[in-house]
Amino acid sequence: MAGYTPMILQYLAIKEEAKDAFLFFRLGDFYEMFFDDAIAASRELEITLTGREGGGEKKIPMCGVPYHSAENYISRLVDKGYKVAICEQVEDPAAAKGVVRREIVRIITPGTVMETKALDGNSNNFIAAIVRVGGILGLSACDLSTGEFYVTSFPEHLEALIDEINVYQPSELVGDDELLARIQAAAVWNRQLLLTARQPMATDKLLEQFGEAEIAKVKGARLQAVSVLTGYLEETQKRSLGHVRAITSYEPNQFMILDHYTRRNLELTETVRDRSKKGSLLWLLDRTQTSMGARLLRRWIDKPLLSSTAVEARLDAVETLYLNLILRDDIRSELQPIYDLERLVGRVAFGSANGRDLNALRSSLRRIPQLTELCEHSGSDVLKALVDGTDNCSDLADLIETVLVDEPPVTIKEGGLIRAGYDAYLDQLREASTNGKKWLAELERQEREATGIKNLKIGYNRIFGYYLEVSKGNLSSLPEGRYERKQTLANAERFVTPELKEKEKLILEAEDKMVDLEYERFIELRDHLSLHLHRLQKAAAIIAELDVYQSLATVSAERRFSRPKVTEGYNLHIEDGKHPVVEAMMDGIPFISNGTALHKDEQWMLLITGPNMAGKSTYMRQVALICIMAQIGCFVPAKSAEIPLIDRIFTRIGAADDLIGGQSTFMVEMKDIQIMTDKATANSLVIIDELGRGTSTGEGMAIAQAVIEYVHHHIGCKALVSTHFHELAHLEESLPSLANARMAVEESGDNVTFLRKLIAGAASTSYGIYCAQLAGLPESIIGRAYELLDETLDGETTKPAPKIDTFAYAQTAPAAEFVKEAVQPKGIVQLSIFDEPAAANEAEPARKKASPKAEQLAEQLRKLDLFNLTPMQAMQWLNDMKSKLNN
Numbered sequence: 001m002a003g004y005t006p007m008i009l010q011y012l013a014i015k016e017e018a019k020d021a022f023l024f025f026r027l028g029d030f031y032e033m034f035f036d037d038a039i040a041a042s043r044e045l046e047i048t049l050t051g052r053e054g055g056g057e058k059k060i061p062m063c064g065v066p067y068h069s070a071e072n073y074i075s076r077l078v079d080k081g082y083k084v085a086i087c088e089q090v091e092d093p094a095a096a097k098g099v100v101r102r103e104i105v106r107i108i109t110p111g112t113v114m115e116t117k118a119l120d121g122n123s124n125n126f127i128a129a130i131v132r133v134g135g136i137l138g139l140s141a142c143d144l145s146t147g148e149f150y151v152t153s154f155p156e157h158l159e160a161l162i163d164e165i166n167v168y169q170p171s172e173l174v175g176d177d178e179l180l181a182r183i184q185a186a187a188v189w190n191r192q193l194l195l196t197a198r199q200p201m202a203t204d205k206l207l208e209q210f211g212e213a214e215i216a217k218v219k220g221a222r223l224q225a226v227s228v229l230t231g232y233l234e235e236t237q238k239r240s241l242g243h244v245r246a247i248t249s250y251e252p253n254q255f256m257i258l259d260h261y262t263r264r265n266l267e268l269t270e271t272v273r274d275r276s277k278k279g280s281l282l283w284l285l286d287r288t289q290t291s292m293g294a295r296l297l298r299r300w301i302d303k304p305l306l307s308s309t310a311v312e313a314r315l316d317a318v319e320t321l322y323l324n325l326i327l328r329d330d331i332r333s334e335l336q337p338i339y340d341l342e343r344l345v346g347r348v349a350f351g352s353a354n355g356r357d358l359n360a361l362r363s364s365l366r367r368i369p370q371l372t373e374l375c376e377h378s379g380s381d382v383l384k385a386l387v388d389g390t391d392n393c394s395d396l397a398d399l400i401e402t403v404l405v406d407e408p409p410v411t412i413k414e415g416g417l418i419r420a421g422y423d424a425y426l427d428q429l430r431e432a433s434t435n436g437k438k439w440l441a442e443l444e445r446q447e448r449e450a451t452g453i454k455n456l457k458i459g460y461n462r463i464f465g466y467y468l469e470v471s472k473g474n475l476s477s478l479p480e481g482r483y484e485r486k487q488t489l490a491n492a493e494r495f496v497t498p499e500l501k502e503k504e505k506l507i508l509e510a511e512d513k514m515v516d517l518e519y520e521r522f523i524e525l526r527d528h529l530s531l532h533l534h535r536l537q538k539a540a541a542i543i544a545e546l547d548v549y550q551s552l553a554t555v556s557a558e559r560r561f562s563r564p565k566v567t568e569g570y571n572l573h574i575e576d577g578k579h580p581v582v583e584a585m586m587d588g589i590p591f592i593s594n595g596t597a598l599h600k601d602e603q604w605m606l607l608i609t610g611p612n613m614a615g616k617s618t619y620m621r622q623v624a625l626i627c628i629m630a631q632i633g634c635f636v637p638a639k640s641a642e643i644p645l646i647d648r649i650f651t652r653i654g655a656a657d658d659l660i661g662g663q664s665t666f667m668v669e670m671k672d673i674q675i676m677t678d679k680a681t682a683n684s685l686v687i688i689d690e691l692g693r694g695t696s697t698g699e700g701m702a703i704a705q706a707v708i709e710y711v712h713h714h715i716g717c718k719a720l721v722s723t724h725f726h727e728l729a730h731l732e733e734s735l736p737s738l739a740n741a742r743m744a745v746e747e748s749g750d751n752v753t754f755l756r757k758l759i760a761g762a763a764s765t766s767y768g769i770y771c772a773q774l775a776g777l778p779e780s781i782i783g784r785a786y787e788l789l790d791e792t793l794d795g796e797t798t799k800p801a802p803k804i805d806t807f808a809y810a811q812t813a814p815a816a817e818f819v820k821e822a823v824q825p826k827g828i829v830q831l832s833i834f835d836e837p838a839a840a841n842e843a844e845p846a847r848k849k850a851s852p853k854a855e856q857l858a859e860q861l862r863k864l865d866l867f868n869l870t871p872m873q874a875m876q877w878l879n880d881m882k883s884k885l886n887n
């Protein structure tokens, strides 16, 4: 350290306070970074690395960004998962003795971003904290931009913790370091998650933030979780957080539990394939008009309710709006111009709201009376109760209107904000400044007249203030005496007079005072608003809820969904159900509806067999989605639906990206099944697609049977299981509550048509080779595969390869409807027919009982994932099979 300049020593001392952050060190108009920070930042931000003499032996690495464009650089670093500490000069450099005093004023981290540009309006940005107290885990989560603060706790269980963290999808996690390490090892996060170990903060500070009443509501692990998070917020934000005053404490079992895989598999808020919103349930249901509504809808989808009264209340509100198009449209158009009140409130609290923000707040508040009236006369008790006693904050809107001009500038430090008539002194100053300018114009006229110099003019510059300018050629016309020369230019001279100096003093003082006074008045207004944050937050919450109701009603009405009957019972009954998202994505191609009946006294487990591509996964997902939709209070895609409250949905579908944790697909499947056996109750819904694949046929089938029996005997929950092991169909005989079902297929001549209808009974083939053919595998492979399959089956059945035409037309029953269907892999287009299940041709290729060896090979063929094989791998596989057969 020896030899460094005082400023570098100051830098090093401050850097000690923010070791894990980039330190943006304010030097004049720049934020500079030094040493390792500079090297890393120049790489991350692609800015030039330079060096600076700092008193040491070598030059110190340095790079910097202009302060006026710093926001952009900061948000790029934060986006990449870094923290940025902002260090400002905290005294006037002119008044400073020695090095100007500097302090970190805020640390911006991924979970504490407040800048509007860096935030997605339609989703929350949560930071969460986790702690362990005894055997209890506490979890708290805060969205600093909106002020929401949640906390919960549950017995120690890593999976439960991961599930709960996942509800918030935080961008940052703080807390117990050992717990954080376990979370990191679990590596199941969809997005970057910054981890920081921190301990709880002092209780007195916690009381200062929330007040005694709020803190009294939370105890034990919850209190600790609140404390860790608040401590971290204080450490990074270094200011009072007036909008974070209320803690929402809840029990995890107040909501349906959805684990990480289930959320992903069901594509609730993003698709598995490319993690886009389009194609998810949220995408379908989101017709919200405000950002608050959009975020609330996402939270509802993330947390379906477990109380039939609460669900019914939501459904009542949705029904009213569903049935009343005019009311719905009126509400939609009142909501449409409302700004993001929650985040505006956050900016007011944070002291970062400018004049435009306050006007946005005002114009949004002005909508409340009309919205309230619409709800009051809606005929819905729920909507009436929602707005009952609503505080429309008109005093605050009025005040903003009185104080601020209609179009204030972005900056709050250069005047132009305050409306005329609000402050008498400000008006006087304004007049002085305007009059002064008038006086100058008059003086210019008089001087021109007196001197006869026509181009004499009055100008202004920062160094000399106001002056009279006379061109060189006219200097001789200027009388001696009154004019004091101030500046000589190439072809003109500038002068001042005593009167001009006197007036200048008045004008400049007035302008300075005006700017200061405007700033003062603006801050007063903002401070006044920050005393009423809770009122504004309440109004925002009402608007958000109303927006979600209208969104659900709009989609439900447009897509002709129907109101589900949500019960506390066991039976699930769906008549003509559809997968809402697949249907919406099919762009006009009819979606074939299927019913579901899972009854306590009859069957509550379905074992679904049927060919690849027949629609098994779609069907099973649709049942889960209908339950979720019902429990968030939305109408459902079915003719009618009776939905019992489901406490938890387990899904085991697909394996595309399960490998991130470095585990095999089969291992992941088994772990999921283990959790299911551990956690499922009779009120859960279990969905397993292709149970038991991924290991040898014999073992896979044995495990599948054992799992099915376990669910049947020990859990007793509703379950939909699909399998390629047709041999398991016999379970129907030994398990009274299990029924076989299959996706109907029509074979006609050389063509196979997927009818997409679920019918009773078990399928006997998977049509794997047929699908391979649809995918465009070479004819030689397809022909050979059929040959082998037939040989495997002892050659007793011959199944000629169905011919695939680019356009294949299935035979139609008289009343059948033609439907065009795109077969994805190669874009081959096929026409299918759909009709009543009873009319479906259920005849399937008769196969004789095969020898065990043949059976084994046939199974391996069925399991073969043709879509992921190259032609060479397929040849190799066929070759291996052939040699096995010949041995």
Ligand SMILES: Nc1ncnc2c1ncn2[C@@H]1O[C@H](COP(=O)(O)OP(=O)(O)OP(=O)(O)O)[C@@H](O)[C@H]1O
Residues within 6 Å of the ligand: 582, 590, 591, 592, 593, 610, 611, 612, 613, 614, 615, 616, 617, 618, 619, 756
């Ligand atoms: N009820 C339906 N009506 C119309 N089209 C449907 C229906 N169900 C599924 N489909 C279409 O069929 C495609 C395949 O469906 P799905 O993935 O559910 O089949 P699968 O039987 O699970 O196949 P695999 O066993 O190969 O996974 C879907 O992407 C969808 O386009």
